[in-house]
Amino acid sequence: MRLDGFGLFVEDMGKMIRFYRDVLGFEIKEDENTSNVYLLKDGTLFLLYGRKDFEKMTNRKYEYLKGVNGHFELALYVDTYEEVDKEYERVIGMGAEPILEPTTEPWGQRTCYIADPEGNLIEIGSFNRPFQH
Missing domain, CATH: 3.10.180.10 (2,3-Dihydroxybiphenyl 1,2-Dioxygenase, domain 1)
Structure with a gap:
């Protein structure tokens, strides 16, 4: 197996896209209006995936940390x-x-x-x- 990238399950997609794109300089690989957003940084794939969409896809509920x-x-x-x-x-x-x-x-x-x-x-x-x- 080869590492393809890594991702975060996010609550507020718009806010997270703007932070990683505008503050940290990640490039958006596709349209930002999707629930599954690919960002690139120095050739590494970085995925932002909506928590609710992931739960729906896997038919499970997950616990998410609050705060840091x-x-x-x-x-x-x-x-x-x-x-x-x-x-x-x-x-x-x-x-x-x-x-x-x-x-x-x-x-x-x-x-x-x-x-x-x-x-x-x-x-x-x-x-x-x-x-x-």
């Missing part, structure tokens, strides 16, 4: 420590929820955390060098 979701994080990388600080300020100014201000960790990473409109954690970090797999 501590079950996973989406990690974004920038090349320099300075970019961590700039991006943090930029996305907070555009409505992201601040979680952890930029901090240089003992292992050499400068990192910060924000949350999207539905409380999913997003890390913006750097080891002060260009990204490498």
Whole structure:
């Protein structure tokens, strides 16, 4: 098997599309007026799927966390420590929820955390060098 992408089940599709597209720079692969929206970021597929639509498709009810979701994080990388600080300020100014201000960790990473409109954690970090797999 090969990783194709990942997704979030969302409550407010419009708000989440605007956040990931306008604040974080994901590209919409299709029309945003659908319940199953594909976004792209650096060649990775990112899916937003309406919670109610997913429940209908699977014929099940699910529980959803309220507030900040501590079950996973989406990690974004920038090349320099300075970019961590700039991006943090930029996305907070555009409505992201601040979680952890930029901090240089003992292992050499400068990192910060924000949350999207539905409380999913997003890390913006750097080891002060260009990204490498």
